[in-house]
Amino acid sequence: MEFNRSQQGSEIKTREFDKMDFFKFQERIALSNCGHINPEKIEEYIGRSGYFALAKVLNEMSPQDVIDTIKKSGLRGRGGGGFPTGMKWEFALKSQNDQKYVVCNADEGDPGAFMDRSVLEGDPHAVLEAMAIAGYAIGASQGYIYVRAEYPIAVERLNTAIEQARKLGLLGKNIFNKGFDFDIDIRLGAGAFVCGEETALLASIEGKRGEPRPRPPFPAVSGLWGKPTIINNVETFANIPHIIRKGPEWFSSIGTEKSKGTKVFALAGKINNTGLIEVPMGTTLRTIIYDIGGGIPNNKKFKAAQTGGPSGGCISSELLDIEIDYDNLLAIGSMMGSGGLIVMDEDTCMVDVARFFLEFTQEESCGKCPPCRIGTKRMLEILTRITEGKGTPEDLENLETLAKTIKNASICGLGQTAPNPVLSTLRYFRDEYEAHIYDKKCPAGVCQAMASYSILSDKCIGCGLCAKACPTDAISGKVKEAHKIDAEKCIKCGACIEKCKFGAIVKK
Amino acid sequence: MRSLEELKNLKEKMDKEIALRESKGVPTIAVHMGTCGIANGAKDILNTLMSELKERNITDINITQTGCPGLCHSEPLMTVTVPGRTPYIYGKVTPESVKKIVAQHIVNNQPVAEFLVNLD
Numbered sequence: 131m132e133f134n135r136s137q138q139g140s141e142i143k144t145r146e147f148d149k150m151d152f153f154k155f156q157e158r159i160a161l162s163n164c165g166h167i168n169p170e171k172i173e174e175y176i177g178r179s180g181y182f183a184l185a186k187v188l189n190e191m192s193p194q195d196v197i198d199t200i201k202k203s204g205l206r207g208r209g210g211g212g213f214p215t216g217m218k219w220e221f222a223l224k225s226q227n228d229q230k231y232v233v234c235n236a237d238e239g240d241p242g243a244f245m246d247r248s249v250l251e252g253d254p255h256a257v258l259e260a261m262a263i264a265g266y267a268i269g270a271s272q273g274y275i276y277v278r279a280e281y282p283i284a285v286e287r288l289n290t291a292i293e294q295a296r297k298l299g300l301l302g303k304n305i306f307n308k309g310f311d312f313d314i315d316i317r318l319g320a321g322a323f324v325c326g327e328e329t330a331l332l333a334s335i336e337g338k339r340g341e342p343r344p345r346p347p348f349p350a351v352s353g354l355w356g357k358p359t360i361i362n363n364v365e366t367f368a369n370i371p372h373i374i375r376k377g378p379e380w381f382s383s384i385g386t387e388k389s390k391g392t393k394v395f396a397l398a399g400k401i402n403n404t405g406l407i408e409v410p411m412g413t414t415l416r417t418i419i420y421d422i423g424g425g426i427p428n429n430k431k432f433k434a435a436q437t438g439g440p441s442g443g444c445i446s447s448e449l450l451d452i453e454i455d456y457d458n459l460l461a462i463g464s465m466m467g468s469g470g471l472i473v474m475d476e477d478t479c480m481v482d483v484a485r486f487f488l489e490f491t492q493e494e495s496c497g498k499c500p501p502c503r504i505g506t507k508r509m510l511e512i513l514t515r516i517t518e519g520k521g522t523p524e525d526l527e528n529l530e531t532l533a534k535t536i537k538n539a540s541i542c543g544l545g546q547t548a549p550n551p552v553l554s555t556l557r558y559f560r561d562e563y564e565a566h567i568y569d570k571k572c573p574a575g576v577c578q579a580m581a582s583y584s585i586l587s588d589k590c591i592g593c594g595l596c597a598k599a600c601p602t603d604a605i606s607g608k609v610k611e612a613h614k615i616d617a618e619k620c621i622k623c624g625a626c627i628e629k630c631k632f633g634a635i636v637k638k
Numbered sequence: 639m640r641s642l643e644e645l646k647n648l649k650e651k652m653d654k655e656i657a658l659r660e661s662k663g664v665p666t667i668a669v670h671m672g673t674c675g676i677a678n679g680a681k682d683i684l685n686t687l688m689s690e691l692k693e694r695n696i697t698d699i700n701i702t703q704t705g706c707p708g709l710c711h712s713e714p715l716m717t718v719t720v721p722g723r724t725p726y727i728y729g730k731v732t733p734e735s736v737k738k739i740v741a742q743h744i745v746n747n748q749p750v751a752e753f754l755v756n757l758d
Binding site for chain 1: 642645648649673676702704705708723724725748751757
């Protein structure tokens, strides 16, 4: 049987990818091949000009040329820090040593973030090619990809890609007959959040406990086994072949004055179109949430968006029109982070959000330095107390003091940024903290301990379903008469609301 | 890989393969298999697709897998590309809808509007 090739059926019109609402505001560089090529076939990557950047670098450019190109492009680290990539490479080039290393940080740990995973699964060769280019630029012959063991498909496709590249001689000895050797191996991470921090990551590759150390010396001077090492994030690497092929001017024509190119975001939370997007730097949050993301489900109101995961901060509704780039986000007390973007609607309690993120960093704190180990614990205790309705006015002051101390005194980025969710919610939603502390109320109705349930006597028909559902017998009343809740007995579990078919039970 | 020429030859070979497919009008069906797609059942989709095509003895068709195109809210996704036409992106597909898509779109050239996510 043959595929029917007649022209009928053409009355059903579809749109090209880039004309769809979801894609038309996007500009896909790092994700350009994701969803379009078979990641397990190197030929398909080559078919889309893959490995031509490596060929160009080896045939036409000196290591310094490569670094100048990357510097000129304005590319900054996409893992969150935003350090200029070209400068990092130049430090490593200038560090004299018999052995240097290129490391790819694929230890993606922010809750709700999956940018790196998608690139590794959808276009693994882009990362391999970029690492080889980096190796040539700094004079390294060995690369490591540090990837989470929780990403089995990414690991599998990376392994396949490395095998294929070795087979074609795109990794290994004397690549393109230019006397350049470069190979890549994979190192699996066990899933500790702190190992996304570069010095902890290096310790983990060396087989030591994943703990950070103070910098300097920076890894570009003394990294893996004491040798000069550059560490770049997956998305940073995925941009490199495009910059080499299309030129630094092309790249720097995209984005804002100090943040060039695009940024990949993982849209999650209260948003209709959850997914993975890549937009030019300088795109507004409004465009991302409403035009690309399709708005908030059930017509709820937008309350805030969290960027930078547990290290970042929230962006409130007044700032919806801010152009997203590294510097603007820092100025409003958040940070770019690696690209997690969690959208929250009016039903979200910002104190509870701060508590959630701090619970995460507290659990992931490696424990090496006291400000982070003990400080985050104390902050979490205060936040928990506030959400339980036991907060005191001094708590806010103590939170701020602790936050500043932890930021200033912690060894690594985990501790230095851990207080950010608390500080930024205090900055934009202080009234919510105050309502919890002074009025013992949670305005969003999230914090169970402060909720109070009552029955509207005009709506209650006395069916008794709520009383049956109540685990503490707090509801009483005669059949066909309005029931009542005994606040003393009520444990605020919400079981009654779920059972009531008449909307007669309210939670405040 | 010993030279740029060798790489160029490989690319040309790929280009020719695609051009040949286009000149013959061979359609491509891509099942998007990132972790997100697979978690939503993309492996079942691929298996159902293969067995449906085998049962109907349809061979002049290119079946492939790709990573995630980003539309996680519509996973699992399957894209049918017919040379000379805009792609047909099917979202939230189930083994049942795959059978329907094969019967209607692939055999009878009638795209199934109800599962399309890129209707104009």
